[in-house]
Amino acid sequence: MDNDKCECMDRKHKDSNNDNSCSRDMRRQEMIDQIKSLDFAIIELGLYLDTHPEDKKALCMHREYCKQVKDLKDKYQKMYGPLTIFYPCNKWRWLEEPWPWERGNY
Amino acid sequence: MWTYNKVLEYPINIKCPNPRLAKFIISQYGGPDGELAASLRYLSQRFGMPDQKSKAILNDIGTEELAHLEMVGTIVHQLTDGVDAKTLEEAGLGAYYTDHGVGVYPQAAAGWPWNAATIAVKGDPIADLQEDLAAEQKARATYEKLIDLCKDDQDVIDPLRFLREREVVHFQRFGEALRGVQDKLADKKFYMNNMNCSNDMK
Numbered sequence: 001m002d003n004d005k006c007e008c009m010d011r012k013h014k015d016s017n018n019d020n021s022c023s024r025d026m027r028r029q030e031m032i033d034q035i036k037s038l039d040f041a042i043i044e045l046g047l048y049l050d051t052h053p054e055d056k057k058a059l060c061m062h063r064e065y066c067k068q069v070k071d072l073k074d075k076y077q078k079m080y081g082p083l084t085i086f087y088p089c090n091k092w093r094w095l096e097e098p099w100p101w102e103r104g105n106y
Numbered sequence: 107m108w109t110y111n112k113v114l115e116y117p118i119n120i121k122c123p124n125p126r127l128a129k130f131i132i133s134q135y136g137g138p139d140g141e142l143a144a145s146l147r148y149l150s151q152r153f154g155m156p157d158q159k160s161k162a163i164l165n166d167i168g169t170e171e172l173a174h175l176e177m178v179g180t181i182v183h184q185l186t187d188g189v190d191a192k193t194l195e196e197a198g199l200g201a202y203y204t205d206h207g208v209g210v211y212p213q214a215a216a217g218w219p220w221n222a223a224t225i226a227v228k229g230d231p232i233a234d235l236q237e238d239l240a241a242e243q244k245a246r247a248t249y250e251k252l253i254d255l256c257k258d259d260q261d262v263i264d265p266l267r268f269l270r271e272r273e274v275v276h277f278q279r280f281g282e283a284l285r286g287v288q289d290k291l292a293d294k295k296f297y298m299n300n301m302n303c304s305n306d307m308k
Contacts, residue, residue, distance in 0.1 A: 036113060043115075043170060047275065050162040051282035083112050100114040101180035103121075103187070 031076050032106040035083075038069035080106075108169070115173040116268045120184040120261040125197035127262055128185035129215065130255050134178045134269070136212025136220035139244040141178050145171035147225040147241060151234040157290055160231060160283040164238075167276050174269055179210045181265060232291075235284040239277055246273035 045062040052058060077083055081093040098105045134140040148168030155161040186194070186208045194203045201217065212220035226237050249270035256262045 032113065033117075036115070036117065039111070039113070040115065043166075044275070047163065047166055047170075047279050050166055051159055051279055051286065053159075084109055086109065094112075097112065100112060100176070101118075101183050103119060103184055105117075105119070106113070 028076075028080055028106060031072065031080075035069060035072055035076060038065050038072065041065050042069065108172070114177055114180060115170070116177060116265055118177060118180045118184065118261075118265045120181065120259075122259070122261070123185050123187060123189050124259060124262070125186050125189050125194050125199050127256050127259065128182045129198050129202070131178065131185070131252055131262075131266075132182050132210070132213060133215035134245070134248060134252070135175065135182060135210060137214035137218075137248070138221075138224040139241065139248045140212075140214075140220075141171050141175035141245075142212050142220055143224050144168075144241060144245060145175060146222070147227070148238065150225075150227045151238070154227070154229045154231065154234065155287075156231050157286060159286045160235065163279050163283040167279065170272070170276075174272065177265055177269065181262060182210050183208075185262070231287045232284070235280055235287060238280045239284065242273045242277035242280060246270055246277070249273065 042062060042065050045058050045065070049055065049058055049062060073083060077087050081097045082089060085094060136142050145168050148164045148171065152161050152164035152168065155164060186199070189208065191200075191203055194200065194208070202211075202213075205211070214220075225241075226234070228234050228237070249266055253263055253266050253270070256266065
């Protein structure tokens with residue numbers, strides 16, 4: 001997290017394979033996997049809470065995961081670019097990253 | 107409103123294109139029990155729901171179905187991307203290639219374009235939620251058939267298994283929402299009649 005400025009400027013513009021051994025890509029892969037896991041847990045808990053709004057334990061987990069994913073997304077977006085267009089950038093980084101449907105996506 | 111998240115709900119990385127599988131899997135994109143039908147069914151039905159729980163569940167499951175639509179489109183795209191016309195034709199996609207190239211068009215496996223006649227919006231919460239329960243089961247059954255057809259490709263089976271599982275969870279949640287609506291409708295109703303009559307009853 002020390003070098004969080006312009007990280008993607010020097011990124012090789014080839015389809016980065018997910019099992020790339022480069023540790024930066026590994027780190028990125030780990031972070032995005034964690035974000036996806038937390039997002040999924042939040043979706044799942046959200047549906048459950050829609051029909052079980054009184055479940056204290058589920059509510060507590062939902063709160064905890066929301067907090068975790070917010071911190072992680074803040075960190076990720078700072079390093080690797082926006083996950084939504086609601087993330088402010090000095091240049092339009094939305095165009096720099098592969099789209100989710102492309103092979104080798106994150 | 108909606109906000110786009112630039113990630114798939116579940117990762118998909120298909121290393122070997124296989125247009126034969128794409129020809130079948132596209133049914134979950136634009137077929138009768140596919141994700142487009144699911145999302146539009148729930149997001150349209152939600153306007154007619156009577157209580158908070160059923161409005162929320164239709165809204166939130168309808169939203170998740172949009173993420174599934176993107177996943178199925180991704181599978182079809184990765185299975186056909188870069189495949190030449192001859193190979194597509196051999197896989198039974200010659201007619202598809204003629205009209206759509208390797209774009210992802212919402213159609214059923216048999217070639218029918220997506221049709222709103224495959225969904226219902228009855229404006230009756232019991233009828234609509236019952237339809238949703240059936241829709242989830244039909245989608246689950248479709249995913250099982252697709253998994254049978256794909257038994258050689260783990261990269262494809264993995265996301266299909268995820269999608270199948272979600273149908274099971276959605277079925278559960280719709281069942282709970284339906285019970286809530288039924289309970290609400292079965293509640294004894296108390297009518298406050300003749301409230302000011304006491305004075306007359308001397």
